[in-house]
Amino acid sequence: MDLKCLCKKEYKKIDKTDIDHLKNIIEPGRILINEEISEDFSHDELNTVRGYPEVLIEPLSADEISKILKYAYEKDIPVVARGSGTGLVGSCVPLNGGIMLSMLRMNKILELDEENLTLTVEPGVLLMEIAKFVEDHDFFYPPDPGEISATIGGNISTNAGGMRAVKYGVTRDYVMGLEIVLPNGTILNPGGKVVKDSSGYSIIDLVCGSEGTLAIITKAILKLLPLPKKTISLLVPYPDLNTAIGSVPKIIRSKKIPTAIEFMQREVILAAEEYLGKKFPDSSADAYLLLTFDGGSKEEIEKDYDAVAKICISDGAYDVFISDTDERKDMVWSARKALLEALKASTSEIDECDVVVPRNKVAEFINYTDSLQKENDIRIRSFGHAGDGNLHVYVLRDKLDEKTWKDKLALIFKKMYSRAEELGGLVSGEHGIGYAKKEFLSSHYGLEYIELMMGIKAAFDPKNILNPGKVCQF
């Protein structure tokens, strides 16, 4: 498919007049030019694509952003929004220079509405700040991606999922309203503090997951739930990964829905132990499931997990370990949350595939990645959300030279994505498409689908100034 001609354009390079104009909108200290910009802003967490903005701005309000966008729109200057830079597909990397909006200073929690069960926040609030704030008030914001230092704006932009998706769904399910700035500077407020919404096309759902290509999010109204009083995790050791993952459809069929079902393999746990300098409570088995249950009381949860524990044991689990206190949960989950960092520390470079497959196909897909590992003589490690079918498969470079690495990686990724497609899966479960996965998206969905996406992009952004070259643009 040749889509290369569709979105290419030359953007205006920023000159002194532009800088002077921007400095009229933004006070000194919140605007940095060229060499003043730290290297951090040229890449995201995975660091596979790089590009510097010409100007870095830290806006404080929708009004400022509106003025900046209006100017950029008029002058044909590209604009990229950036949160904490914890993305894994290059979404926040400016490919064409231009202006970068760092949203970190728009970090206020604006309102907790206990009557409507909503929390209104600015986009730069960190996920961990939201979690702490709402829990202190006995509320619960369920989306829980492992990266707690990500911003809520970034989470909405990628429709982040996380570990509690099995029971509670993903970020999109918790966004009730937004304030957005369109590329021409118009400020809109789709949605609101309403539970139902059949009022025309859902702009919220379009913006959610659009990775900064349609509009800049300047405010979000999030849905909250009452905080479950108690959570208990189960760590279940299995002789091998196949047996472990084989239990998952049975657990789901039991209707005792855990909030999370994660799987981990021994080698990854050992890497996490080394990385954290802390022992995992058990590392004798080859594979583990990590399940979490929540509920109103210990007794209620015990009743649920009892049924699941029996399923696991009859399936061949060695035992079921109970993690029921803060210390124990911390022991288990600190390792789970450090797995990616630990893998990164164990090799020279990694690349990842974040496919999502139907839940009953997880074992088949993981077996396939295992066979790719042997076939290509390369380390492939995986862990992830067995309960929602979202897999994080990491290919590790180790000592491979640049060419061998690139060649092997291209081949393995091609095979993995086409296998996922055969199984009824999709390209990305929660990390997004950004720059890194757009080829896979287009080969998955085909020209007509991508053209529809481009049409949506053009409706929001006719001059294509917002985060160009991402998602559906080539």
Next chain:
Amino acid sequence: MNIIVCIKQVPGTSKVKVDPQTGVLIRDGIDSKMNPYDLYALETALKLREQYGGKVMVISMGPPQAVDVIKEAYLMGADDGILLSDKKFAGADVLATSYALSQGILQFKDFDLIITGKQTTDGDTAQVGPEIAEYLKIPHISNVIRIIKATDKYILLDMDLPEYTGTVKVLFPCLITVEKDIFQPRLPSYKKKIATMDRPIKILGIAHMDDKNEKNYGLAGSPTQVERIFPPDEKFDREIWTGSGESLAEKMTEKLKELKFI
């Protein structure tokens, strides 16, 4: 090697409120758990049993619902357990608690080693372990960070001292208190939960003790009394340094050393 581990039930969260009038902890509706430091003591005992054989027994003192911590110890692998529970034990300070526990321990008859955690998370005195040993007239070593080896006569271990580490050989019977992180505590096992569902827990009162004199227990046996309990002030001390990356890294290393983090 027969080992006794002292364990205690404590509030499940550190966010326990204090009644401003009475100064008593408000425990209603708060979950309980095993004192986190005791998990290390129990794990040390279980590791020693794996290596040298013998039995691991646990003892606790508390209200009747404290049987839950004994059950939890069974789920981690303890063989036997005693709960000292008697209204006349209530209101015990550190000394009376230690005395009651020492009397309870005598009911196990045959033991080589007693292990306690460093301290509890609700009392934080770190005195009960050594006081039990004093009552039992056996040697005791605090702040144990490593077990080197054990024979049928003695145990060789490392104790953490302010300036250095001491390697000590202690003859049995003796008592040790272990530091956090001596071993990573195992998680309670569901299989053991099923297996130990009907395992008995002995509940003993003053009537079962060698010393039946009520004046030596509970409030009556406590030379000290708690006047007031209050949460400590929260501190947000911080230091801000400026400088080059290199000099800051050096400074930070020095600070971490000073604070004994590295």
